[in-house]
Amino acid sequence: MTITTSAIIATDLLKKYGSLKAVNGVSFTVGKGSIFGLLGPNGAGKTTTIRIMTGLTKSDSGSVSILGHDIKTDMIEAKKKIGIVPEASNIYEEMTAEQNLIFAAELYGVPSKERKKRAVELLTDFELAERSHDLVVGFSRGMKRRLTIACGMVHRPEVLFLDEPTTGLDVQSALALREQIRKLNKEGTTILLTTHYLEEADQLCDTIAMINRGKIVALDKPENLKASVTGSRVIELSFSGQVTEADLASIKDVIEVHRAGDKLRLIVGDAEDIIGEISDFARSRKLNITTIHTLKPSLEDAFLKITGLNPEDATKDKEPPKPRRNDG
């Protein structure tokens, strides 16, 4: 093992399924003690990248080093250092919450005296203490999710992979989990997460990689990514009548138009008189401007611009995962 300041080094990863390159030349480095976000639409290659990094899928070429251990040649040692929370909950429903945690601790070699103590701590942290001796089969989806996350943390991994950690959680549980992630990170755990919630990535991550069609299309700090949006201004507005995106796109200096609920979001150039131009547009259509706000570009604006997606595609990507078939 070599001494390194990087927790994860992914180099030129390639994974093909037939002729499809699911991961195509992905390289990045995650510093020790940082939170790294991997963002991208469905099928972009996020989960395949995580699976390669955690040894669940073998890449066709390229390498992954986890704290100096190569995931292909030194897999068991690398796996000892990592915790994995997959997108779909994968706990044993025929066992109790505590039995699930103790079994996870056993697999990762947690000393026998520590197992029960850590299980109790995590059950308390994730508000499952009252149900610790109940079979998981009777748990709600949110409770199963929380227990899955707790199982990924029971051996106190140095590097934690979280695939869509807050999907399926209620607002309160999601907030509690984000706090837990921050706490773990403060204690020195390196975290790599994928999320559909761009706001979440913005709040948590030190660095974000945007991945699309198997390739990294942007890799930077969230603030730098937001600043990269051309024009650097966003106007969110609504009218008293019907207006289409195409209508607004015809206004001079409007670069992009997206619909956001009953509002329209314009990415505009640096033109000083853009508000006047919008007012002229409304007057010419005999419409009133109901609301208007000037905003800084969000990570979502950067994401849409960089990936070239339209908001409808991004919304499709926010569907919760389908439950797994259970024949048991």
Next chain:
Amino acid sequence: MSVKEGLTKALYIARKDMRVYYLKAPNFTYGLLMPVALYLAFSAAGNLNPGTLISGLVSLVVLFGSTSIEAVAVVMEKTNGTLERLLAAPVSCFDILFGKALAGFMLGPMTAVVVLVPVTIISNTSVANPLAVFVAIAVSSFTFAALGILVSVYAKWIPEAQMYSNFLRFPMAFLGGAFIPVETMPSLLQIISRLLPLTYSIEAMKEGMANTSVTGTYLLDISILVFFSIIIMIVSTKMLEKRLS
């Protein structure tokens, strides 16, 4: 990872499997009721001596019991997503499957005793070498559990696993000497029967029931069963490893 560490984790997996899968319905229907019903139907029609009857029945119970639990043990983990959890942990594919085979291995002697004790009492049959019979049950149990693992690693769904299991179990039941002594079969079927682990399981149990000392045939049967177990476990591990790529 050391051998001790691997074995310890395999034992944790076995204990977990016993907790999760032992009380599943297929273990009772396929594992206990089916071989007993099958055997009663055939023994009523035939004229088998008690030694052949008991060794055949016990071998069938071990075959059906151990393969039933193992045929679903891996495939259920696949469909529930929990196999990923095992694969993500610092445990080798061999240790995962070895742990699973241990769970099936431990079920075999339990079900065999449930059948063996009352049948020997009712038929007033003595067991010449109980230890040799127990070892034959234990080794057979591991071999059949490994066979169930092989099916389970290959299958995608539980019905598919059960179909493949039956595809292996029923021909073995008829050609392995449980109902018809191998010596009385046509020569081609005798050759086929020598390729089936059940043949050696029944033969080893017959030897243990009939002889107070360990015979050469018994030792050869046990060795062949161990050989089957090793080969099947290696093939199953390679198949699981291939799944990762």
